[in-house]
Amino acid sequence: MTQYTETNGAVEELETPYELTALDRCDACGAQAYIRVVVGTGELLFCAHHGRKHQEKLSQIAHSWHDESSRLNDRP
Numbered sequence: 001m002t003q004y005t006e007t008n009g010a011v012e013e014l015e016t017p018y019e020l021t022a023l024d025r026c027d028a029c030g031a032q033a034y035i036r037v038v039v040g041t042g043e044l045l046f047c048a049h050h051g052r053k054h055q056e057k058l059s060q061i062a063h064s065w066h067d068e069s070s071r072l073n074d075r076p
């Protein structure tokens with residue numbers, strides 16, 4: 001019987017520092033996501049605006065809070 005690794009990808013995600021790209025979109029408005037929140041049921045992506053808006057509520061249940069919104073400051 002051939003053995004397959006079922007955790008492909010999930011393991012990768014843990015080992016690779018996560019970086020948000022232009023393809024990641026805010027779950028609330030569809031703008032480019034700069035904040036990634038891992039909660040018990042999965043992960044949520046937010047733009048800087050909605051990340052701040054939901055931060056107070058979500059930070060209580062978030063397993064991890066990945067914020068790249070500081071990259072916005074690099075823009076002119």
Ligand SMILES: [Zn+2]
Pocket residue numbers: 026027028029030031046047048049050051
């Ligand atoms: Zn948004």
